Amino acid sequence: MKFSIFSLALLSVTTTDAFSMMKMNAKQSAGVTSKTSGWEVKQISPVQRVEGNTRHTFAFQDPPKEVVQLAMVSSTSRPIDSEVNLWLGPNYTPFSLKCHTENGTEYPIQALMVAKKKFFNVEVKNVGSYNFPLSAACAYAVPALSCAPSDILEEGGTYMEGGSIHMHSFPADVSQFQVLLKTDGRHLKAKIEMLNGPNNVKQKYEVYASSGEATSIFLVFETPDSGNTIRVKNLASLEYPLDLYYRASKISENTGSAQWN
Numbered sequence: 001m002k003f004s005i006f007s008l009a010l011l012s013v014t015t016t017d018a019f020s021m022m023k024m025n026a027k028q029s030a031g032v033t034s035k036t037s038g039w040e041v042k043q044i045s046p047v048q049r050v051e052g053n054t055r056h057t058f059a060f061q062d063p064p065k066e067v068v069q070l071a072m073v074s075s076t077s078r079p080i081d082s083e084v085n086l087w088l089g090p091n092y093t094p095f096s097l098k099c100h101t102e103n104g105t106e107y108p109i110q111a112l113m114v115a116k117k118k119f120f121n122v123e124v125k126n127v128g129s130y131n132f133p134l135s136a137a138c139a140y141a142v143p144a145l146s147c148a149p150s151d152i153l154e155e156g157g158t159y160m161e162g163g164s165i166h167m168h169s170f171p172a173d174v175s176q177f178q179v180l181l182k183t184d185g186r187h188l189k190a191k192i193e194m195l196n197g198p199n200n201v202k203q204k205y206e207v208y209a210s211s212g213e214a215t216s217i218f219l220v221f222e223t224p225d226s227g228n229t230i231r232v233k234n235l236a237s238l239e240y241p242l243d244l245y246y247r248a249s250k251i252s253e254n255t256g257s258a259q260w261n
Helices: 002-025 145-155
Strands: 028-032 048-050 055-060 065-075 080-087 095-101 109-114 120-126 134-140 158-160 165-170 174-182 188-196 201-208 219-223 226-233 243-251
Touching: 048 120, 055 134, 065 080, 065 120, 065 145, 080 109, 080 158, 095 109, 109 145, 120 134, 134 201, 145 165, 145 174, 145 243, 174 188, 174 226, 188 219, 201 219, 226 243
Parallel strands: 028 055
Antiparallel strands: 048 134, 055 120, 065 109, 065 134, 080 095, 080 120, 095 201, 109 219, 158 243, 165 226, 174 219, 174 243, 188 201, 188 226
């Protein structure tokens, strides 16, 4: 009997400690509305520091708003490896996005997620090691940024069948460009890479959406250097095509090329 009581007490303490650790590693903040139509992290929302192997959740409870803005940066120019999950209800994840950037200062993570008139949570999970923290900001987007996923449709899309690859290079004077992936309602599974040079991957995303129409993905890439290309691969099978849209969103004033003596 004494052993049973001792075991029960020990189990209670262990469970309490485990629960406390879960609460500590899974912090949550209320979703807000961004104060900027750009990507100034401190103007999007209160910035949350997410240590390696921890996560932070943003709760959004304003169903008429559909577009959520997410930014992740590193103030020390370190790599960022993270996973973003959109939750509907306690146990349904219709959208996930794996993110990698070589330099979280020069090449920040910048994305818009469209979730049609639902209550939802956005989880940011830092899957990097403990010495690679990241700073995250997440909020409802405001115009003109919130209109960007619909405005880019005017550019005309590229139809990509399952298993296909599409590449597009941008001129040297393009300092920022946008990419949208969506489907006609079928699921979306794709990889998007931003290359600088022949095969130097600066940023990489892997997206899954149960419906590429209800939860499309819109990405914004900064390009401080010239010679940039996007490479998109439809990871789904042949019968799950997607539509790819892209456009330049900023042009650099310094368009001069280097001269050889």
